[in-house]
Amino acid sequence: MPSTPSFSAAQKLAESFLRRFSTVTASARRRNLYSRINPLGDPSVSIVPVLDEWIEEGNAVNGYYLKDVVKFLRNRKRLSHALEVSEWMSSKGLCPISPSDLAVQLDLIGRVRGVESAERYFQSLNDGDKTYQLHGALLNCYVREGLVDKSLSQMQKMKDMGVVCCINYNSLMYLYLQTQQLEKVPDVLAEMQKDGVPPNIFSYRLCINSYGDRGDLENVEKLLEEMEREPHIDTDWITYSMVAKFYIKAGMKEKALVNLKKCEEKAEKGNAVAYDHLIGHYAALGGKGAVMRVWKLQKANCKKQLNREYITMLSSLVKLGEFDMAEEVVGEWELSGNVCDFRVPNIVLIGYCQSGLVEKAEALLQRLVAEGKTPTPNSWAITASGYVAKDNMEKAFQCIKEAFAVLVQNKRWRPKDDVISSIFSWVTDNKDIGEVEEFVNSLKSLNAMNRNIYVSLIKTYVKHGKDVDEILERMKVDNIELDQEMEEALNSYSRF
Structure with missing residues (x-):
């Protein structure tokens, strides 16, 4: 007779059942309302009729599910649709709306309709709804738009209310980085510490960035040491990668290598992004051996290399001038089973051409x-x-x-003007009129006609005694006015 499971084991069984039940029910919801919303990718197409239809059909509405939909749409930059779901959820009164839901809605309004609309929404709410989340969301709207005065005023209001937190100070630091007032970022960190608000890892990173962008590596080092002493801060690989980048830029190879070693020690074995950073940094230092070593580690510790990883590796090999190895990596990419994205081999094509090896x-x-x-x-x-x-x-x-x-x-795709102009100028001098016109038709289909091409085309038509009226009409459509060179070409035309 099997023994009765312990309380701990029974609890784990219950939790496992609930997780499976949650997954199944979430899957069922996706097959219904979500499956109707997801295909509507065009932001100009409203999804409100889909939501209304769902209710009219007598289907239940789960507030948690709708919030998940809003989060999903935000993550995929479908902001107008996320706002529609958020506002529909609020207007119908079908589920409780939390302060964080209101903050999300304000943020979406600011992103989709602008700061003034976000301000009007904020003012329309009851004072009881204006929680620290709402005030923080409004501050973020100001920061995102680089509105320094409004951001500072909002921050002061929050201080007076006693609702500021670490995230809000970080927003101010980001504001100063965004507006190129780099010297003010450390002042915010100092103010934060004076106010008794412990900085988090992002606070330190923002401040390190401000020093690094100014080339103040002495303070970068001091701040990094302060981070490492803080018991509540777990200095991660991203921080060491960032610091290494500044040392590389300054040509301080030894200090860069020290931080890259720490970066590698901190990175999780299966973290492909960390390996990408390391490969890029070692390539910038000219370290072929280190690049190959980390690439080998990445292939050993990560289940699969995505196109992103191949692009990083190929960019590094091209930078090092290792084209034979780059071609081998292209061969590995071909066998990887990844989507055939030509941005991968294009890295090598560009490298060859820039090195004069176009053949x-x-x-x-x-x-x-x-x-x-x-x-x-x-x-x-x-x-x-x-x-x-x-x-x-x-x-x-x-x-x-x-x-x-x-x-x-x-x-x-659109061709580069200088390349097309050079080729077309040669075509008009070396090919017959039929090939010239075929080339022009291709450019017209791309909307790639420019002034130089029109000059060459007018000269060619004049040379062959062809009517240029159509060309002149096309120039008007493209808002290109006649210049002296065109006038000279036209003056040789018989009807002038």
Whole structure:
């Protein structure tokens, strides 16, 4: 006969059941109301009708779930939709609204409709609702917009009410960083300590940033030592990475290495972001061996390297001039099973072109194409730019045509004006009128026409005796006025 579980074991079983029940019910909710809200990504499309329909169908509304939806939408920067859910939740009176809910709503109003709307909302509330959370949210609205006077006035009100906390002082420090008043940040930290409010790790980081950005590394070191002495502060890898960055910038390699060692000691083994920071810093110091060592650690301790990790590693290898190793890492990326994001190999393409090795860039790109991968237009544009720099315009022309051919991969892509102008000028001098017009049609579809292209096009049309009226009309649409060079070209046209 099985023994009766102890109270502790029974409690754990109950907690496990509740967690599973919570997961199941949350999943069920997602399959209903959430599944209707999530696809509506266009911020101009209101989700209020979806919420109303949910109620009209007789469905229950769970306040905790709605708050989770607001949080989810905020995290994904769908702020207008988050505000709609928050206001709908308040207006319907279907669930209790806490002070933190009101603070979230005020913050969203400030982000979506501006500070004045946030102020009106704040004034519309009863005095009893104006808790420290509300005052803090209003302060954050002012800080976000860089409104120094209003931020200081709000902070003083909160002090007079006795509701200031560490986060509010941090907001002021962030304000001074944002408005480039770096010398005032340490004063806020000193005021905070004088007022008996213990700084947290973010307080110290903000202050260290203010010293580091001013190149005051002596005070950076002093403040870091103070952090390390504070029993309630657990100085983390992010802090040491930040300090190392300032020493690297100042060319103080030994001190940078000391802090990178501490950074590595503090980082959790499976923390890919920490490894990314270390790899980038070691590359900036020219440490190929350290870069490879940390990359090996990352691959051993992290389940999978995302595209972000490959971009960091490739950027570091390119910075070190290690192109053979970079190509090996590109090969690893190809076998990783990650989404084929050409921002990864583009790092190497750019590195090759900046080093005058555009032929190797094209060879890498052609290899990826031969393996069935479709580049983005930018990948071909990078190589085109490399060939322009080497004055190989025939190759530049062929590469930019390849970019036009894969425009569907990124319809928002726009070529660089200087590269296009150089290529088009060469095309008008070296290709027939049919190829010139084909090139122009591609540029029109991209809205990439500029003054230099119009000058070259007018000269080409005049040279071939073609009517330029359509060009002149297009220039008006693009708000490009005739200049002296265009006038001279037009004056050679027979009808003038």
